[in-house]
Amino acid sequence: MNWGKQILISLIIITLATFSLYSLFHSIKSPNNASNAVKQDIEPWIVETIPSGGPIFSVLEKQGLPLKEIALLSFRFGDYIDVTTIQPGDTLKIMLSEDKQRISKMMFVQEPTLRHHFTVAGDSLVYNLEALPVTKQNRIIEGNLQGTLDATLLAMGLSSRDKQQINNGLEGEINFQRDARNGDKFTVFVEERIFEGKILPGRKIFYVQYSGERTGSHELFRFEDKEENSVLNGLYNLQGKSNSSSGVGFPLSVIHVVSKFGKRIDPFFGRWANHQGVDYRARMGTPVYAVANGTVTAAAYSGGWGNEVRIKHPSGLNSQYAHLLSISVRNGQTVKKGQIIGRVGSTGRSTGAHLHFGLIQGKSFINPANLKMVGAEKLNDAQMAEFKAQQERIRVAMQSLQNPAQLASTGK
Numbered sequence: 001m002n003w004g005k006q007i008l009i010s011l012i013i014i015t016l017a018t019f020s021l022y023s024l025f026h027s028i029k030s031p032n033n034a035s036n037a038v039k040q041d042i043e044p045w046i047v048e049t050i051p052s053g054g055p056i057f058s059v060l061e062k063q064g065l066p067l068k069e070i071a072l073l074s075f076r077f078g079d080y081i082d083v084t085t086i087q088p089g090d091t092l093k094i095m096l097s098e099d100k101q102r103i104s105k106m107m108f109v110q111e112p113t114l115r116h117h118f119t120v121a122g123d124s125l126v127y128n129l130e131a132l133p134v135t136k137q138n139r140i141i142e143g144n145l146q147g148t149l150d151a152t153l154l155a156m157g158l159s160s161r162d163k164q165q166i167n168n169g170l171e172g173e174i175n176f177q178r179d180a181r182n183g184d185k186f187t188v189f190v191e192e193r194i195f196e197g198k199i200l201p202g203r204k205i206f207y208v209q210y211s212g213e214r215t216g217s218h219e220l221f222r223f224e225d226k227e228e229n230s231v232l233n234g235l236y237n238l239q240g241k242s243n244s245s246s247g248v249g250f251p252l253s254v255i256h257v258v259s260k261f262g263k264r265i266d267p268f269f270g271r272w273a274n275h276q277g278v279d280y281r282a283r284m285g286t287p288v289y290a291v292a293n294g295t296v297t298a299a300a301y302s303g304g305w306g307n308e309v310r311i312k313h314p315s316g317l318n319s320q321y322a323h324l325l326s327i328s329v330r331n332g333q334t335v336k337k338g339q340i341i342g343r344v345g346s347t348g349r350s351t352g353a354h355l356h357f358g359l360i361q362g363k364s365f366i367n368p369a370n371l372k373m374v375g376a377e378k379l380n381d382a383q384m385a386e387f388k389a390q391q392e393r394i395r396v397a398m399q400s401l402q403n404p405a406q407l408a409s410t411g412k
């Protein structure tokens with residue numbers, strides 16, 4: 001079945017369904033409010049909290065749903081929600097069909113501000129996002145190194161993800177082991193999202209400065225491309241160089257993960273299996289790039305993989321690109337990093353347009369998420385011009401923070 005097509009159709013009817021949903025909720029609202037006890041008895045939702053680690057849909061297995069149903073649902077889910085944004089503690093609410101063999105409605109709550117509504121209507125799926133308003137606030141965080149940078153940043157209240165970004169950015173600039181000293185100064189300029197007085201996880205880091213007697217002074221600025229999930233978004237030094245990289249790039253220019261590496265329910269066979277790569281969402285025909293220089297070792301139709309390209313890189317790593325619509329390289333050909341090697345498709349065992357990307361080290365597949373992949377080692381001339389303008393805006397925003405009256409701004 002062509003789920004991609006169904007999702008398209010469902011998007012078209014999204015407005016219609018929103019209206020019917022609204023009327024539905026409104027019609028059941030008043031009786032529920034009338035008596036809380038009654039509401040408890042007829043609570044139609046099965047509520048599951050996302051555990052830490054493990055595939056999120058494993059929580060549905062104990063409901064006795066067919067594994068195939070869960071697998072297909074997880075793919076449709078991943079089309080709307082980048083699965084790398086799911087946090088333990090988020091909740092999944094489901095409503096089953098009368099025969100309890102299918103899911104009729106699902107709500108995924110990313111605590112506390114995002115509610116993703118899914119309604120199954122026949123073979124199509126209607127998706128609605130309800131986002132509660134958050135306040136954005138810019139803040140300058142200053143500190144002095146005490147022990148490791150990691151420990152210092154965590155002690156100052158930054159999350160491990162914030163800390164990771166800052167660390168990755170600075171490690172290419174500074175030899176911490178050799179040159180860092182207690183008392184070195186650092187400044188971090190961030191955007192925080194506030195909801196009901198609490199800071200939500202995941203700050204946007206605009207600027208990092210680090211200075212010490214032995215390290216000298218180093219600045220990093222955030223570059224932001226037009227696309228929200230562009231692989232280029234991140235911290236760069238003043239010369240537009242990205243500092244943390246394994247030398248491996250991304251196979252697409254915009255990244256949205258539908259399915260991660262590791263244990264998951266196979267959508268074709270309806271049983272638990274090891275997913276040997278990452279599935280990225282992309283429209284049919286989207287260009288696919290070689291993630292590093294290398295030699296093409298396969299460029300043909302290959303069973304379940306559909307149209308597949310494999311590239312051997314000088315580092316010993318091999319990359320794999322599957323389910324392609326078309327292949328634009330030949331076996332034995334030398335390719336450069338960033339070269340188009342094919343187009344996104346849905347060939348082979350595939351539930352809809354997406355790119356399956358695999359990395360092979362020696363004889364085994366490895367998790368691409370464990371490599372530091374970056375969109376660009378260095379920004380190109382056009383990007384540099386935009387980066388300079390963004391640096392200026394960041395400096396101005398930091399200066400305006402000195403005036404407390406401009407501290408908070410409201411918006412999405």
Ligand SMILES: [Zn+2]
Binds near residue numbers: 259279355
């Ligand atoms: Zn895959």
